[in-house]
Amino acid sequence: MEISHEHLADTRRWVVKIGSAMVTDDGRGLDLDALGDWAEQIAALRNAGREVVLVSSGAVAEGIRRLGWAARPSALHELQAAAAVGQMGLVQAYESVFREHGFHSAQVLLTHEDLSDRQRYLNARSTLRTLLQLGVVPVVNENDTVATEEIRFGDNDTLAALTANLVEADALVILTDQEGVFDSDPRGNPEARLLDRVRANDTGLEAMAGGSGGALGRGGMLTKVRAARRAARSGATTLIASGRQPRVLSRLARGEALGTLLYPDREPLVARKQWIAGQLRVMGRLHLDEGAVRALVEQGRSLLPVGVRRVEGAFGRGEMVACVAPDGREIARGLANYAAGESRRICGAASDAIETILGYVDEPELIHRDNLVLV
Numbered sequence: 001m002e003i004s005h006e007h008l009a010d011t012r013r014w015v016v017k018i019g020s021a022m023v024t025d026d027g028r029g030l031d032l033d034a035l036g037d038w039a040e041q042i043a044a045l046r047n048a049g050r051e052v053v054l055v056s057s058g059a060v061a062e063g064i065r066r067l068g069w070a071a072r073p074s075a076l077h078e079l080q081a082a083a084a085v086g087q088m089g090l091v092q093a094y095e096s097v098f099r100e101h102g103f104h105s106a107q108v109l110l111t112h113e114d115l116s117d118r119q120r121y122l123n124a125r126s127t128l129r130t131l132l133q134l135g136v137v138p139v140v141n142e143n144d145t146v147a148t149e150e151i152r153f154g155d156n157d158t159l160a161a162l163t164a165n166l167v168e169a170d171a172l173v174i175l176t177d178q179e180g181v182f183d184s185d186p187r188g189n190p191e192a193r194l195l196d197r198v199r200a201n202d203t204g205l206e207a208m209a210g211g212s213g214g215a216l217g218r219g220g221m222l223t224k225v226r227a228a229r230r231a232a233r234s235g236a237t238t239l240i241a242s243g244r245q246p247r248v249l250s251r252l253a254r255g256e257a258l259g260t261l262l263y264p265d266r267e268p269l270v271a272r273k274q275w276i277a278g279q280l281r282v283m284g285r286l287h288l289d290e291g292a293v294r295a296l297v298e299q300g301r302s303l304l305p306v307g308v309r310r311v312e313g314a315f316g317r318g319e320m321v322a323c324v325a326p327d328g329r330e331i332a333r334g335l336a337n338y339a340a341g342e343s344r345r346i347c348g349a350a351s352d353a354i355e356t357i358l359g360y361v362d363e364p365e366l367i368h369r370d371n372l373v374l375v
């Protein structure tokens, strides 16, 4: 399957990642004009029905400037302190530029571990989904106080890919200070050619992407190419382009051929579902009635507690369970929104009774269809 730039025009959910050099004008301080420009474009994307999660670096770079340090320190605890200082400026700036276009922003600080722990993964996922439904623009950064992966290696490239996996984004747009991926290092080779589009899993890519990045952020092209491969696992197409091009997001949303497109091998929805299925061990079994089997298999619906007759196993919220038909066949697998004990209490009940039974409600469905794979 080949995907071209026009594909981006048909995509609905984007993760847009902006690197430190872009956000802080190469360390000179938060570039409010550039931020205002991106906010205006993201607001237009939202108004046209697209959902956008922003992943922004720049906390460390802005913190270094605010603290008056002449150079980037090498001690991790100092970088973490700088991030804590700079993050204040970052969120303040985003909130004010988005307010100008009638949108609220929201600060979401995550670590890689948050996204590999099932419970926290599901919590982060429902918070981000809720923010999108509320029309808010989430602004994600690494929680640098407790984590150091992106400070050390990635300038949020990996975090952006994990976020694309988390929200099952259709597209990951990485805005950087280069035009895209070149077939050799453009700094050393004037003949270097910009790649228009390439498979995210192309084995030659890492060699072409070469070494690491500038002094401000940590991410070179290599971490971006790896991020594209990671994003492709859940079916997202990645676009790496220069954030300095005028109206870059709006033009990409129209399908214009800018930067380098890195597309997944498999059909995006198939990739996404396989990714869910491949994530986890099956921790329990839900025995469904005929109505629920039809809702899942024929109508592509979510699994509601009312269609579940019996719950087997010990699983936590966010863990993988198998769905079993009355004749004993396994028909689907998915991530449970409620732990085994809670599922036992609500099975057979209508969704609007969940709150009365448990005293709270997380989601109306036991497994959301986006987290469900038919087998």
Ligand code: GLU
Binding pocket: 020, 056, 057, 058, 059, 060, 061, 083, 141, 142, 144, 150, 151, 152, 155, 156, 216, 217, 218
């Ligand atoms: N999360 C960090 C930031 O926003 C990563 C970038 C860096 O290490 O410079 O600043």
